Amino acid sequence: MIEKLTSLFKGFRDWVEGNGPRPENEGMPPEAPPPLPFTLKPPTAHSARFHELTIRERRRLWLESYGGDLFSSLYVGIGILACVLFVFVLLAAVAELPPFGDPGNPANNEVVQRYVERGGRETGAQNIVAGMILDYRAFDTFGESVVLFTAAVCVLMLLSTVADDSSSRTAPCRFVQNSGLTALKPVQNSGLTALKPVQNSGLTALKPVQRDDAILRGVASLSIPIILLLGCAVVVEGHLSPGGGFSGGAILSAGLILCANAYGFDRVHRVFSERTFVRSSSGALLAYAVMKGWSFFSGANHIESGIPTGKVGNILSGGLILPLNICVGLVVAGTLYSFYALFSEGEI
């Protein structure tokens, strides 16, 4: 019994470590792969004018290289069948939905009633959704912000090239060598258009890097202030109107990304460097945790929390919703922008 268990465990360990056959196949003769229903020819080398061909010609080429009519017809037939089946499943699900607006629907329970009837008075937020996600369910929103922050930290750890020495500076694109069309190396500090053709890769006939794009800069100088202002307004007015930390933070990061594209990452570094990112994100999360922790603590122990809800409709109302929205907006804006900067530059 014990021997059997040991051998099972050994087989499992071999399987996990990748040496030896899978445990269920142990002792069985290796099977020959089943014969293919069509002859597999090696793909013909794509000619240089391949990109000029129409889609139909490309399809013909593909069929000639990869298989016969059997495969293609099977593929198309199964694809159509799967699509039709999926459509039927979805339609059946829609047909099974309870009627819209029926008071007997399972979604209309006491939770919704409480939110609708007393949400404004209890949270002080005109926007009931903000009252829900940042007051009744603030813990959930906190988790979402932490998820975003953790993702940003992981990407920072994987892609950041700042702390390393100069030999590993091209770490995010270490497949640059010998890769033909994709052999583009991001140039430091020069934005989206800063793709420099790598030597000896078929791209030498291209123009040198043109760093300033007048069209993009003109439009960016018009729109960046509006975008940033709109982002701030959406964040700050989250408890009064649709919007809030997540959408406002996304708008803010879009403005930052546009600025980085048009004027280069140096320009953004002046207002938003890696230090600012780390401090603002972790500070916002800490502030969120402290504020909401106090709120939960006082609520659970039936103490007066001392947070005024204010008059519904004023900008200074809604208790903790306004500062929490600002915290979430900071985290989201920093995370989205740092994703972009890390993937394109390797540093924030």
Add this chain to the structure above:
Amino acid sequence: MIRLVLAAVLILPGLLALGAALLGVYRFSTMLNRVHAAAACDTLGALLVLLGLVVLSGWNGLSLKLLLTILFLWLSSPVASHLIVHAEVRTQPHLAQSCDLMEIDGQGKLREMALTTPNEEN
């Protein structure tokens, strides 16, 4: 009724332009041609359709928002196409085989680009 007819006169050509853009994206063979069709017709089509909607809704806050949408689309859509084309010109190694490449010299004049096609060496 007059408003409806006016809106239809604006919206239907707009839809026609958008359909032409769609057709161009599928029918043209090279990427630059496709972007050309899509960018030009998109801008015109969006303008006409949104103007038709403005006519339908009359003068109110909604039409102001629609006008702002037109402004934003006219700012952003051509620039986006420009950047896409820029990226294509930078990264497509076989560009010279499908079109004539010109470059702008220091005086703003167009001249033929000096090409060293790497494929002929092999």
